[in-house]
Amino acid sequence: MNLVTRHHELDERDAAQLILAIDRWLEREVKPVVKAYDHADRYPTPIVEQMKELGLFGATIGQGYGGLGLPARLYAEIVMRIAAVWMSITGIFNSHLMLALAIEKFGTEAQKQAWLPRLATGEVRGGLALTEPDAGTDLQAIRMTARRDGDHYVINGVKTWISNGIEGNCVALLVKTDPHAAQRHKGMSLFIAPKQAGFRVGRKLEKLGYKSIDSGELIFEDYRISADHLIGGVEGQGFYQATGGLELGRINVASRGVGIAEGALQLATEYAQIRKTFGKPICEHQAIQLKLGEMATRARAARLLTLDAAAAFDRGERCDMEAGMAKYFASEAALENSIESMRIHGAYGYSKEFDIERLYRDAPLTCIGEGTNEMQRIIIARQLIKRNPAS
Numbered sequence: 001m002n003l004v005t006r007h008h009e010l011d012e013r014d015a016a017q018l019i020l021a022i023d024r025w026l027e028r029e030v031k032p033v034v035k036a037y038d039h040a041d042r043y044p045t046p047i048v049e050q051m052k053e054l055g056l057f058g059a060t061i062g063q064g065y066g067g068l069g070l071p072a073r074l075y076a077e078i079v080m081r082i083a084a085v086w087m088s089i090t091g092i093f094n095s096h097l098m099l100a101l102a103i104e105k106f107g108t109e110a111q112k113q114a115w116l117p118r119l120a121t122g123e124v125r126g127g128l129a130l131t132e133p134d135a136g137t138d139l140q141a142i143r144m145t146a147r148r149d150g151d152h153y154v155i156n157g158v159k160t161w162i163s164n165g166i167e168g169n170c171v172a173l174l175v176k177t178d179p180h181a182a183q184r185h186k187g188m189s190l191f192i193a194p195k196q197a198g199f200r201v202g203r204k205l206e207k208l209g210y211k212s213i214d215s216g217e218l219i220f221e222d223y224r225i226s227a228d229h230l231i232g233g234v235e236g237q238g239f240y241q242a243t244g245g246l247e248l249g250r251i252n253v254a255s256r257g258v259g260i261a262e263g264a265l266q267l268a269t270e271y272a273q274i275r276k277t278f279g280k281p282i283c284e285h286q287a288i289q290l291k292l293g294e295m296a297t298r299a300r301a302a303r304l305l306t307l308d309a310a311a312a313f314d315r316g317e318r319c320d321m322e323a324g325m326a327k328y329f330a331s332e333a334a335l336e337n338s339i340e341s342m343r344i345h346g347a348y349g350y351s352k353e354f355d356i357e358r359l360y361r362d363a364p365l366t367c368i369g370e371g372t373n374e375m376q377r378i379i380i381a382r383q384l385i386k387r388n389p390a391s
Contacts (some may be wrong), residue, residue: 083259209361
């Protein structure tokens with residue numbers, strides 16, 4: 001079912017059909033091959049082609065540019081379902097959609113027309129290139145520079161931990177156009193940077209989990225790009241453009257957390273009814289029931305917090321606090337549920353033959369990605385105080 005070619009608004013029936021298509025695809029195409037790809041840390045090219053057909057690379061891109069234009073709430077539901085089976089592939093299209101969001105939200109109309117239709121189909125795929133070896137959460141500490149040279153810019157520096165950096169062919173690149181700006185964020189700009197001369201991959205970074213999606217080091221050496229690739233056409237806006245999609249990004253990571261928490265719960269629930277000790281299924285032992293009860297509550301609370309944040313985003317409200325709450329709680333729920341599910345599985349939970357070990361390896365990333373959970377708590381507290389000033 002190629003839904004990317006449909007340009008009318010998705011009603012409830014359309015949404016239900018899309019969810020059904022996702023569920024069928026996961027059951028028929030993804031579940032049978034997850035272990036092979038994950039254990040080999042191999043890029044899932046056939047799965048990526050299928051995601052193109054499902055329209056996932058255009059999920060949140062406006063219909064006027066060939067995308068599905070999905071609301072955040074429906075997008076979150078899709079990510080939850082996919083992450084419950086295999087979190088890695090959600091990163092392949094989410095990082096890509098963050099690139100698209102930067103262009104759609106801040107780009108010139110010419111940039112939107114030139115790039116968004118090709119991003120929506122997956123013809124062009126990429127992500128956000130923000131992080132550097134010495135700059136992660138503190139983006140203002142980046143060192144990559146772009147020097148104006150006539151109608152072009154010349155860019156030099158290194159980015160690291162960039163999703164889709166190897167297999168993709170374009171990134172949104174955060175640089176310093178004015179390294180001496182008194183306020184560091186005002187000296188930053190964001191470029192649409194396709195792969196060409198001067199842009200090369202340094203190495204693939206090995207990870208504990210989150211396998212099969214490429215995380216790369218990107219090296220720019222006298223990378224020359226025309227000035228019309230500067231998003232919005234005005235220097236000094238890059239910091240706001242790069243962080244302008246963080247609310248949706250955090251809703252996405254929260255959705256991944258929900259997926260893992262629910263997936264771990266499902267695996268534990270199934271296994272607890274099959275495994276027997278002392279003459280009865282372990283689900284009849286009170287100790288296991290206590291674990292399952294806590295896991296179910298955590299997963300449910302994480303889902304509701306995430307959908308609440310997505311609904312606020314869809315209403316056009318500021319929702320950094322809600323998105324931060326969802327990301328913080330859902331990622332911790334993913335981590336805790338994966339550990340508890342592994343314990344319920346006993347020795348088999350430590351075996352690579354069972355799916356729970358993958359969820360256990362994938363879960364910690366959700367506590368780090370799109371801002372650490374320590375940072376989320378600070379954001380939540382600051383917004384809480386701002387919204388509730390003392391009388």
